Amino acid sequence: MDTMRERFATVTTELLEDDPRLALVLAAISADLFKDAARAHPDRVIDVGIREQLLVGATGGLALTGLRPIAHTFASFLVERPFEQVKLDLGHQGVGAVLVSAAGSYDNAAGGRTHQAPGDVALLDTLDGWTVHVPGHPDEAEALLRHAAADGDRRVYVRLSNHANAEPLPGSPGRFQVVRDGRGAVVLAVGPMLDAVLRATADRDVTVLYASTVRPFDAATVRAAVNRSVRPDLVVVEPYLAGTSAPFAAEALAAFPHRVLALGTRREEFRHYGTWQEHVAGHGLDAPGLRGRIDAFLDA
Numbered sequence: 001m002d003t004m005r006e007r008f009a010t011v012t013t014e015l016l017e018d019d020p021r022l023a024l025v026l027a028a029i030s031a032d033l034f035k036d037a038a039r040a041h042p043d044r045v046i047d048v049g050i051r052e053q054l055l056v057g058a059t060g061g062l063a064l065t066g067l068r069p070i071a072h073t074f075a076s077f078l079v080e081r082p083f084e085q086v087k088l089d090l091g092h093q094g095v096g097a098v099l100v101s102a103a104g105s106y107d108n109a110a111g112g113r114t115h116q117a118p119g120d121v122a123l124l125d126t127l128d129g130w131t132v133h134v135p136g137h138p139d140e141a142e143a144l145l146r147h148a149a150a151d152g153d154r155r156v157y158v159r160l161s162n163h164a165n166a167e168p169l170p171g172s173p174g175r176f177q178v179v180r181d182g183r184g185a186v187v188l189a190v191g192p193m194l195d196a197v198l199r200a201t202a203d204r205d206v207t208v209l210y211a212s213t214v215r216p217f218d219a220a221t222v223r224a225a226v227n228r229s230v231r232p233d234l235v236v237v238e239p240y241l242a243g244t245s246a247p248f249a250a251e252a253l254a255a256f257p258h259r260v261l262a263l264g265t266r267r268e269e270f271r272h273y274g275t276w277q278e279h280v281a282g283h284g285l286d287a288p289g290l291r292g293r294i295d296a297f298l299d300a
Contacts, residue, residue: 060089104161
């Protein structure tokens with residue numbers, strides 16, 4: 001199976017052929033995957049080098065000319081480092097673009113803290129008007145990329161990762177899916193966390209929801225699922241900073257007493273290199289780690 005990043009290159013190269021309004025802005029990362037596209041469309045495939053602020057600034061400029069630009073690099077260099085440009089050159093200017101990241105929270109574990117971005121979605125939550133897609137499989141990444149490229153002039157963030165579920169789930173962007181129907185509580189799995197959540201809750205009578213689009217937050221589906229449960233407990237499992245979606249979950253359930261357990265990467269820095277799989281386990285986001293914390297919460 002190809003990775004989400006490889007699928008992104010294949011799909012975007014095709015879209016550049018089909019849509020003359022589309023442009024791609026790179027900052028060295030993944031440039032080798034777009035050599036053919038750059039030769040075919042030198043005016044619409046632009047590599048600014050290792051200049052991430054310029055990456056987003058140029059993206060905003062292209063949008064102002066009427067193009068639909070896609071900007072791509074690692075998440076830490078796409079959202080965190082040029083956050084001022086994301087805020088001003090896109091948001092303040094009122095233009096749309098598609099930001100496509102790679103490396104997730106800690107995929108490039110050997111790169112150290114500079115290449116880790118568990119706070120990217122939380123940062124974007126401080127801004128208005130962003131759609132955020134977190135696919136859990138390359139097939140989902142393809143569908144969401146195609147949707148984002150055609151999504152008018154909206155500001156869209158597509159968060160790609162090596163961490164993936166074994167199988168894709170077809171669905172409508174923006175709607176949470178019911179994967180398992182139960183009575184005891186509700187567990188919301190975001191993107192690549194679904195497989196681990198299903199294993200962690202295999203012996204529990206819980207409803208499992210799946211989200212590959214987290215912004216806008218599908219409050220109606222969460223509220224309906226919790227209302228059907230015997231007790232109003234919600235567990236949110238995200239592949240980035242723990243608590244990122246907690247305010248949205250609390251707002252969705254504000255009309256009645258409820259409990260929310262927010263699981264994700266810890267705020268404390270995990271000061272080891274290793275592999276991304278070891279980082280998943282280190283943050284307690286593998287099936288055994290999730291099982292222990294979910295059981296403790298629901299049995300309390």
